[in-house]
Amino acid sequence: MKMEDREKLHHDDFFDRFLDRAVDAVLREPPPEELPPEQVDELTAVVRRAAEKPRPITLLKRSKNMKRIAQMTIATTVLAAIGIFAFWMVSGGSDNLAFARVAEALDSLRSATFDITTEAKGENGQPPAIATGKGFFLAPSHQRMEVTVDMGYEPAIKAAEAAARRAKGADSPEGKAAAKAAAEAMTKAVADLPKIKFKQITISDGQTDKCITLTPMAKIAKVMDMKKMKEDMKKAGKLAKNAPPDMFEMVRRIVREGSSGSGEKVERLGKKEIDGRETVGFRTRFHGMNMILWADPETACPVRIESSSDMMNGVHMVMDNFRYDVDLDPTLFSLEPPKGYSTQTMNMKMPVEEDLLNTLRTIAEHNKGKFPAKFGMNDEVMNALMPPYKPVMDPEMQAEMKKVMEKITAKYGGEEKLRAKYGKGKKLPPEIMAEFMKATMTLQQKHMQKQMQKSMKTTTPLIRKRTRGITFYTMLKPENDPHYVGGGVKLGTPNRPILWYKPTGGEKYHVIYADLSVKQVSAEELPKLPQAEDNPKP
Amino acid sequence: MTDWDAVVSQHVEIVRCTVHRIVGNHADAWDCIQETFLEAVKVDRREPVRNWPALLRRLATVRALDFVRARSRRRGQNGAEAELAQTIGREPSPSSNAEASELAGRLRTAVGQLPRRQAQVFCLTYFEQMPSTEVAEQLGISPTAARMLLSRARQRLQRFLEPFYEAVSQEDERT
Numbered sequence: 224m225k226m227e228d229r230e231k232l233h234h235d236d237f238f239d240r241f242l243d244r245a246v247d248a249v250l251r252e253p254p255p256e257e258l259p260p261e262q263v264d265e266l267t268a269v270v271r272r273a274a275e276k277p278r279p280i281t282l283l284k285r286s287k288n289m290k291r292i293a294q295m296t297i298a299t300t301v302l303a304a305i306g307i308f309a310f311w312m313v314s315g316g317s318d319n320l321a322f323a324r325v326a327e328a329l330d331s332l333r334s335a336t337f338d339i340t341t342e343a344k345g346e347n348g349q350p351p352a353i354a355t356g357k358g359f360f361l362a363p364s365h366q367r368m369e370v371t372v373d374m375g376y377e378p379a380i381k382a383a384e385a386a387a388r389r390a391k392g393a394d395s396p397e398g399k400a401a402a403k404a405a406a407e408a409m410t411k412a413v414a415d416l417p418k419i420k421f422k423q424i425t426i427s428d429g430q431t432d433k434c435i436t437l438t439p440m441a442k443i444a445k446v447m448d449m450k451k452m453k454e455d456m457k458k459a460g461k462l463a464k465n466a467p468p469d470m471f472e473m474v475r476r477i478v479r480e481g482s483s484g485s486g487e488k489v490e491r492l493g494k495k496e497i498d499g500r501e502t503v504g505f506r507t508r509f510h511g512m513n514m515i516l517w518a519d520p521e522t523a524c525p526v527r528i529e530s531s532s533d534m535m536n537g538v539h540m541v542m543d544n545f546r547y548d549v550d551l552d553p554t555l556f557s558l559e560p561p562k563g564y565s566t567q568t569m570n571m572k573m574p575v576e577e578d579l580l581n582t583l584r585t586i587a588e589h590n591k592g593k594f595p596a597k598f599g600m601n602d603e604v605m606n607a608l609m610p611p612y613k614p615v616m617d618p619e620m621q622a623e624m625k626k627v628m629e630k631i632t633a634k635y636g637g638e639e640k641l642r643a644k645y646g647k648g649k650k651l652p653p654e655i656m657a658e659f660m661k662a663t664m665t666l667q668q669k670h671m672q673k674q675m676q677k678s679m680k681t682t683t684p685l686i687r688k689r690t691r692g693i694t695f696y697t698m699l700k701p702e703n704d705p706h707y708v709g710g711g712v713k714l715g716t717p718n719r720p721i722l723w724y725k726p727t728g729g730e731k732y733h734v735i736y737a738d739l740s741v742k743q744v745s746a747e748e749l750p751k752l753p754q755a756e757d758n759p760k761p
Numbered sequence: 762m763t764d765w766d767a768v769v770s771q772h773v774e775i776v777r778c779t780v781h782r783i784v785g786n787h788a789d790a791w792d793c794i795q796e797t798f799l800e801a802v803k804v805d806r807r808e809p810v811r812n813w814p815a816l817l818r819r820l821a822t823v824r825a826l827d828f829v830r831a832r833s834r835r836r837g838q839n840g841a842e843a844e845l846a847q848t849i850g851r852e853p854s855p856s857s858n859a860e861a862s863e864l865a866g867r868l869r870t871a872v873g874q875l876p877r878r879q880a881q882v883f884c885l886t887y888f889e890q891m892p893s894t895e896v897a898e899q900l901g902i903s904p905t906a907a908r909m910l911l912s913r914a915r916q917r918l919q920r921f922l923e924p925f926y927e928a929v930s931q932e933d934e935r936t
Contacts, residue, residue: 246888249888250888252862255778258773267766269798273799274763
């Protein structure tokens with residue numbers, strides 16, 4: 224052993240002994256004087272007051288629920304918007320005459336309405352989330368999508384159940400019985416409350432490149448101008464040459480010119496009876512969208528469209544109950560914010576590579592330092608990107624809440640009596656507990672608009688900023704050859720590629736590493752990772 | 762619903778001792794104790810608490826360390842380092858009690874200089890005598906990460922305390 228090594232060992236040994244002595248000195252210190260009983264009482268009172276303080280927004284504070292609602296509305300809007308146009312664009316050539324007829328039929332339609340149902344399978348033991356909605360189309364380029372997600376009272380019921388279980392012991396038979404009783408009492412209490420539905424309306428005009436999103440519950444209108452984004456896309460070569468001004472015109476052009484479109488091969492699915500009508504089916508894929516279209520063989524109009532996207536894992540959407548050439552009120556497609564709505568104006572810009580890096584960083588930082596298994600609009604990514612919902616309880620609501628609580632307490636003989644009967648050791652019966660919770664929820668519903676307005680003011684710009692990277696990735700075309708291979712990789716790992724793509728018009732690939740550095744390499748120098756074969760972006 | 766009267770009365774001593782080990786005899790220890798229980802109310806609302814003593818020791822450690830670090834910030838980084846240098850520079854006291862107390866004080870000041878996570882792992886391991894698996898569970902990290910943080914904390918402490926323990930070791934060798 225070298226002299227320095229021996230000295231180091233000796234040195235470390237001294238430090239170990241010194242540390243042991245120092246820790247021992249801390250542990251052996253005489254304990255502090257006991258807290259006087261009145262100080263313990265004061266502490267207990269402070270803690271009790273904090274614990275008894277009504278929880279703000281029981282229904283909404285569960286940010287997971289809000290994240291899921293946001294995910295569902297975004298997924299439905301995107302799937303519906305892409306879905307309805309995409310199959311028009313994959314109009315068949317001579318070998319797909321039947322499919323081409325569908326496109327022709329749509330080319331001549333004046334207006335249409337349809338129903339939308341989106342289902343996202345539950346992750347981590349959650350039940351599936353369902354969004355329903357209605358779509359409206361008015362030629363030449365107006366579209367309106369109304370998406371509704373039933374917020375339900377499940378979080379409140381679960382909260383009552385969990386509180387009762389905790390009070391009696393999590394795994395004990397008493398705990399289980401108490402949880403069951405609390406859930407039943409809560410279900411009964413909320414049965415007569417009006418259903419809370421989160422609704423979002425998106426109206427767009429493909430010719431003016433304008434879009435407005437309305438949230439009636441919060442009375443918020445988000446006005447988006449896509450012109451700048453389109454110009455940027457044109458500059459960056461992302462917009463096709465001689466590009467049609469909007470999706471509808473593109474569809475028409477494709478159909479008129481008898482082009483075969485940019486989609487993959489259309490597969491015939493044969494005949495099927497839907498709602499008592501005979502239909503013929505086609506399956507196709509377009510930019511990562513899987514679509515099944517069932518059309519009426521007589522009119523060639525779609526009867527049912529089923530779609531899912533590789534980017535939105537586990538989300539499945541159905542559009543049906545199509546009605547064609549119906550009279551629609553043009554005001555349905557107004558791009559002006561309705562009266563009484565507060566307006567947020569957004570100038571949409573084309574996302575750039577830096578946005579992708581920022582989004583990847585945000586996801587990893589909110590995902591225990593690791594990159595997600597899949598990069599798209601899935602639960603793991605959305606949970607990381609959506610900021611926690613922090614409702615702000617205003618003084619008016621707080622005062623009202625206090626009054627309501629006092630009223631219920633008085634009904635049972637006052638606080639003293641309730642505490643004497645059920646306090647310390649004993650608990651409120653589930654019926655009384657449910658009554659308190661129901662009163663809280665009724666108040667929350669009354670004040671929901673104000674609460675949501677306050678919350679959305681700060682969260683909306685943040686969500687938009689954080690999701691720009693996903694938009695960037697979604698906009699990459701197959702010729703950009705994008706691959707995501709970052710699943711489970713720790714942020715900051717040096718020399719570990721997580722994503723690569725070839726910029727439009729560029730000769731070299733951009734490889735993004737886990738420390739979010741970017742290198743430009745030729746196709747031959749691309750990383751050889753087995754995951755890359757499994758995770759090519761659609 | 763949690764019986765907070767019982768939680769406070771049964772565990773206030775644990776919290777008090779944990780805070781004391783990090784903060785020492787300081788008037789502000791009372792604030793740390795209160796904040797620990799208020800934080801526990803929030804945790805209890807989020808999820809059922811399975812192990813009250815472990816949770817409260819973790820919360821008290823975090824609160825107390827935050828307090829020590831805030832105190833250092835108020836004094837300024839130079840002030841904290843000067844305090845450490847001053848305690849290190851002092852001659853060991855002849856009385857063994859006073860010496861132990863000084864040793865404890867020096868360790869506390871040095872722990873307050875550690876990065877947040879390292880200090881938490883160090884205090885839970887050495888002061889609260891938690892096994893690395895429990896430390897990891899309480900801090901929501903892997904046991905490997907906990908061991909790594911502890912090793913880094915020890916390395917830093919060795920650097921901070923080097924002048925002092927060298928003096929002590931020379932003294933020991935002489936005696």
